[in-house]
Amino acid sequence: MGEVIVVTSGKGGVGKTTTTANLGAGLASLGSRVCLIDADIGLRNLDVVMGLENRIVYDLVDVTSGNCHFRKALIKDKRFENLFLLPAAQTKDKTAVSPEQMKTLCEEIKDEFDYVIVDCPAGIEQGFRNAIAGANQAVVVTTPEVSAVRDADRIIGLLEKEDLREPKLVINRMRFQMVKHGDMMSIDDIIEILAVDLLGVVPEDELVVVSTNRGEMVVMNNASRSGQAYRNIVRRIKGEEVPMMDLEENSGLFNRLRRMIGLK
């Protein structure tokens, strides 16, 4: 029986969907059976981020309303045969599904998968309550901005109220040069404020945009730093101890020189 992990943030645009897609692909590449659920009804996006938008026949609301069995609605990924997507409905709204229905659905699906990952919509209303209803673990995504961190704090409080204790934090779009110059909150600043466990830090990376443009996941790009960050997060989810990445940007001339002469 698998785990149900909800990926949430409160604030929109911090990278929930990107994180969900990359965790899914990363876990699948290590051999786990993974099912991703897009719970953002009316604003379906996980399909297009994964490049699966042309394959949708049935959706989440078809399943919860009893139109079809969930197995029939699952879309198999193009790259991993053990990765599946249950897309959100695009024409309904968030009230088309109830928390009880989501709970029942997650119970059914997790019997057949190692990991069920639910992509939560932004906000704290019904869509949020639906997305967390069936989860037994939560990943909170934030960026190093005051608005995102504040919303993350709110979400962590609400998750704890719903008995999703000890949510894990992913800090996305980190810019280490800016932290060094005192122009961005550091990992430690954010952890100190939120008082939660850190699951991983994903550096700002243009390759995320490039991959998403193509409907691919950056976690599969071995040359990318953000991909490496996601691969580390995936291994931590599987219970491995993985040290945090060396987060300095290795671009400066001095750093390159030091590396050349073997000081680093």
Added chain:
Amino acid sequence: MLDFINRIFGRENHSSRNVAKERLRLVLVHDRAGVSPELLQALKAELIQVISNYMEIDEQALEVSLDSSENQVALVANIPVKRMKRRFQTESA
């Protein structure tokens, strides 16, 4: 000149990073109290208990709230006292 030196040495504290952290710290005091009104309720109940050991207070009129000014948050309690007790009981008494 002094300003310039201050800027060099004091830069760390006025960096936007630290400003962000400080603003967040303050705003979250309020947010967290708002998320759990139970916290203020529980605090109120315990305050009544403790203060009642020393004086008689008007429990109905008691007010407890968080107040914020420029750079700090204060717990403000308005507790009308009806009468002082002549003898006070502490746990050790």
